[in-house]
Every structure is written in C-alpha cells, then in structure tokens.
Amino acid sequence: MPYRHYYWPGIQGRGEYVRLALEEGGADYLDIALLDPKRGGGVPAIMRYLEGRDVRRPPFAPPFLQSGRLLIGQTANILAFLGPRLGLEPRDEAGRLWVQQLQLTMADLVSEVHDTHHPLAGRLYYEQQKAAAKRRAKEFISYRLPRYLGYFERVIERNRAPGPWMVGRRLTYADLSMAQIIAGLSYAFPNASRARLRSCPRLRALHEAVFERPRIARYVSSGRRLAFNNEGIFRHYPELDAH
Amino acid sequence: MPYRHYYWPGIQGRGEYVRLALEEGGADYLDIALLDPKRGGGVPAIMRYLEGRDVRRPPFAPPFLQSGRLLIGQTANILAFLGPRLGLEPRDEAGRLWVQQLQLTMADLVSEVHDTHHPLAGRLYYEQQKAAAKRRAKEFISYRLPRYLGYFERVIERNRAPGPWMVGRRLTYADLSMAQIIAGLSYAFPNASRARLRSCPRLRALHEAVFERPRIARYVSSGRRLAFNNEGIFRHYPELDAH
Numbered sequence: 001m002p003y004r005h006y007y008w009p010g011i012q013g014r015g016e017y018v019r020l021a022l023e024e025g026g027a028d029y030l031d032i033a034l035l036d037p038k039r040g041g042g043v044p045a046i047m048r049y050l051e052g053r054d055v056r057r058p059p060f061a062p063p064f065l066q067s068g069r070l071l072i073g074q075t076a077n078i079l080a081f082l083g084p085r086l087g088l089e090p091r092d093e094a095g096r097l098w099v100q101q102l103q104l105t106m107a108d109l110v111s112e113v114h115d116t117h118h119p120l121a122g123r124l125y126y127e128q129q130k131a132a133a134k135r136r137a138k139e140f141i142s143y144r145l146p147r148y149l150g151y152f153e154r155v156i157e158r159n160r161a162p163g164p165w166m167v168g169r170r171l172t173y174a175d176l177s178m179a180q181i182i183a184g185l186s187y188a189f190p191n192a193s194r195a196r197l198r199s200c201p202r203l204r205a206l207h208e209a210v211f212e213r214p215r216i217a218r219y220v221s222s223g224r225r226l227a228f229n230n231e232g233i234f235r236h237y238p239e240l241d242a243h
Numbered sequence: 244m245p246y247r248h249y250y251w252p253g254i255q256g257r258g259e260y261v262r263l264a265l266e267e268g269g270a271d272y273l274d275i276a277l278l279d280p281k282r283g284g285g286v287p288a289i290m291r292y293l294e295g296r297d298v299r300r301p302p303f304a305p306p307f308l309q310s311g312r313l314l315i316g317q318t319a320n321i322l323a324f325l326g327p328r329l330g331l332e333p334r335d336e337a338g339r340l341w342v343q344q345l346q347l348t349m350a351d352l353v354s355e356v357h358d359t360h361h362p363l364a365g366r367l368y369y370e371q372q373k374a375a376a377k378r379r380a381k382e383f384i385s386y387r388l389p390r391y392l393g394y395f396e397r398v399i400e401r402n403r404a405p406g407p408w409m410v411g412r413r414l415t416y417a418d419l420s421m422a423q424i425i426a427g428l429s430y431a432f433p434n435a436s437r438a439r440l441r442s443c444p445r446l447r448a449l450h451e452a453v454f455e456r457p458r459i460a461r462y463v464s465s466g467r468r469l470a471f472n473n474e475g476i477f478r479h480y481p482e483l484d485a486h
Contacts, residue, residue, distance in 0.1 A: 074347040104317035
C-alpha cells in the first residue's frame with residue numbers, strides 16, 4: 001500500500017523535506033493534495049484531517065503522512081518514521097539521535113527563514129509587515145545565517161567518515177533536508193547566500209551531491225518538483241537580500 | 244551514572260521540559276550549569292560543548308543531555324530519548340510517534356511565544372523592538388494562542404482513555420510539557436491566558452494534575468525549580484498582555 005503524503009498544493013514548503021526522502025528512498029507514494037479535488041485531492045483532502053471530528057489524532061498542520069492506519073505529523077517526526085524504512089538513517093541509536101537532532105536544528109532555521117518575510121503575523125500579507133521584515137531579514141543575514149551555516153559546515157567537517165555527508169558514510173534524511181535548505185536560501189537570498197556559502201565548501205559539495213543522486217535528479221527533471229515561489233517559505237524579495 | 248543536563252543558568256527556558264521529565268521519572272541527574280563555575284559548572288560548562296574543537300557531534304544550543312558517551316541535543320529529541328527510559332511514553336510505535344508529534348507542535352508554540360517579545364532579533368533587547376513586539380503579541384493572543392489551545396484541548400478530548408492526559412491512560416512527557424506551557428502562559432499573559440483557558444477545562448485539569456504529581460510537587464517546593472522571570476522565554480510585560 002502506497003504512503004499517502006499531504007501538503008498544501010502550490011508550494012514546496014515543509015512538505016518538500018518529506019518528498020525528497022520518499023523520492024530518494026524509492027518509496028511508493030501518493031501526493032494526495034496534488035491530485036484533482038474532484039478525485040479526492042486538493043485542499044479539502046487536507047482539511048478533512050485537520051478539521052474532521054472523527055479524526056482521533058488530528059495533526060495541527062501539514063505535512064502529514066499516512067502509512068496504513070498510522071497518521072503522522074510534524075516534518076521531523078515523519079522523517080524519523082521513514083528513516084529506518086527507507087534506509088535514510090544509521091542503524092545505531094547514537095547515529096539516529098544525531099540525525100534527528102540535526103533535522104530539528106534545521107527546522108529552527110527554516111522557521112527563522114519564514115519569519116524574515118512574516119515577522120509580525122503569518123496571517124497578514126508580506127506587504128503589511130515590510131518594514132519589520134527588512135529589519136528581521138537584515139538581522140537574519142548578518143547574524144543567524146552565518147551562525148547556522150558555520151555550524152552545519154562544522155558538522156560535516158567533524159564527520160570522520162569519508163564522503164560529503166553529515167553523519168557517517170551514507171546519505172541520511174538530514175543531508176536531503178540540508179541540500180533543500182541550501183537550494184531555498186539560494187533562491188530567497190541569492191546575494192547573501194553566495195557570500196555566506198563561500199566559506200562553506202562542504203555544504204556546497206553536499207548540496208551538489210544530493211541533487212546529483214539519480215533518484216533526486218530524476219525527480220527534479222520529471223517536472224513533479226514544484227518550483228520555488230513567493231507563496232512558500234523561501235521567498236525572493238530583492239529588498240530583503242543583502243548586497 | 245547520573246544523567247548530566249546542560250542549560251543556561253538563571254532561566255527555566257527549554258531546559259525546564261527536560262527537568263520535568265527527569266524529575267517525574269525519578270532520574271538521577273546533575274544540572275551541570277547550575278553548579279558553581281569553580282566546580283565545573285556555570286556557562287563555561289556549556290560553552291565547552293558548543294565551542295570545543297574536540298566535540299565530535301556538537302549541539303547548536305542548549306539544552307543538551309549527556310548519558311554515558313551520548314550527547315543529545317534538541318528538547319524534543321532529548322525527551323524522545325528519555326521517554327522509554329523513564330516510562331514517560333507509550334510502548335507502541337503509534338503512541339510514541341503521537342507523543343513526539345505533540346511535543347514538536349508544542350515546540351512551535353514555544354518559539355512563537357519567544358517571538359512575541361523578540362519579533363525582530365534575539366540578539367537585541369526587548370526595548371529595542373517594543374513596537375513590533377506589541378503588534379506580534381496582539382496577533383499571537385488573538386489568533387495563534389486560541390488556535391493552539393483549542394487544538395490541545397481537542398487532543399485531550401479525543402483521547403478515549405480515562406484520565407486527564409493527552410495520550411492513553413498514563414502520563415507522558417508531552418503532558419509535562421503541556422503543563423509547563425500553561426504555567427508559562429499564565430505568567431506571561433495572565434489576562435489573555437485566563438480568558439482563553441476558560442473554554443479549555445481539560446487543559447486546566449491537565450495542568451493541575453501534573454503539578455499535583457508527588458515528584459513534581461516535591462521538585463517545585465524544593466526551591467530547585469527556578470522562578471519565571473523576564474530573562475526567559477515566557478516573560479511578563481504587561482503591555483503585551485490583553486485586557
């Protein structure tokens with residue numbers, strides 16, 4: 001039975017971390033909300049789980065994944081579930097905890113990226129909080145981004161195993177997410193990202209290595225991967241990028 | 244060998260979720276940064292792991308927990324590690340995933356609480372971003388807080404097992420964290436929390452049930468539990484509270 005993945009149509013968002021894992025793991029899955037609403041897809045398919053009175057363990061928000069009778073929410077939790085099933089994490093407990101720890105640190109970074117364009121209210125438009133967004137984005141680019149990138153660069157550096165990955169000698173779901181973040185940062189803040197990544201050769205190599213994986217390359221060229229756009233988490237507003 | 248817990252001295256912060264689990268689980272632990280710096284405690288004990296060049300898998304930030312040779316970071320990840328060891332999660336996979344999913348949703352809520360007083364920059368003082376904080380806090384209280392509280396109230400309501408808890412008939416680490424959040428919200432936003440919790444009888448009952456647990460009550464009355472204060476995540480600025 002295929003996995004059933006649920007995420008807002010039209011954007012990569014947090015669903016993309018799950019998709020990359022499913023794709024790299026060669027999983028059989030359906031991206032339910034990308035199906036025609038007349039055939040059970042679209043936003044109503046998501047709302048049914050968020051608002052249905054008969055859902056015993058409702059998720060707070062997408063993404064969520066259905067596997068048989070299980071309904072699993074929260075990106076990092078979904079990846080912890082898929083990790084052993086798709087061969088995307090180490091077998092030892094220390095390694096599994098470390099991969100999940102990295103994933104959660106990336107989740108923090110992704111939230112901070114979101115808040116660069118929505119520092120006051122997720123409910124309101126970017127244009128309604130543009131002045132605050134400029135201040136927060138400047139802060140993010142000057143202080144937070146270098147701190148996060150420096151940290152993850154160090155993580156790869158301290159991995160004693162050969163190869164481009166963060167944990168051990170095999171790719172994990174944390175590597176997929178890291179590559180996705182680098183792609184997103186490069187879309188949202190092309191100037192700042194280029195400048196900051198100059199001192200992060202290992203992160204650049206990881207990013208390339210992930211998108212060169214045959215299954216990921218096939219996914220990207222299939223046209224099924226949604227493009228980055230200004231409805232998602234990584235948005236390109238030139239005024240928020242550093243020069 | 245006792246667990247070694249590391250978190251910034253002086254505030255409850257995210258370390259408190261770990262402490263409540265250790266206390267309720269009757270664990271033998273040392274709160275390293277609360278020891279005298281002359282005896283290996285204080286902030287230097289934390290910095291040694293954040294910045295030490297010999298740390299193979301460095302955490303990005305506290306809290307982190309040492310257990311034998313393991314060094315585990317990220318609050319929810321620490322709790323997932325402690326859950327089975329301290330009897331604070333269900334034994335079945337579906338139950339464990341659900342508890343962790345709830346914990347991660349609470350982590351999102353806690354980040355939003357933090358950003359009510361620091362919407363622009365964690366690095367700057369509250370006073371330097373007070374106008375933006377007022378707007379973000381108003382938004383939080385009007386839209387986000389009711390949404391989160393309504394969600395968690397529903398989670399308890401839909402738990403078919405008897406008792407005050409979120410998952411099954413036994414207390415889990417998610418219940419401890421939920422009670423801590425209600426305590427924090429009541430400190431930070433006494434007016435708004437009182438108003439919003441009026442329609443959440445199950446959350447109020449859970450909060451009471453947790454703080455009535457013998458080990459938690461003993462911990463609170465021991466004087467070891469730090470008081471809420473305006474250096475932490477839950478801060479009381481009357482101008483940010485609703486009237």
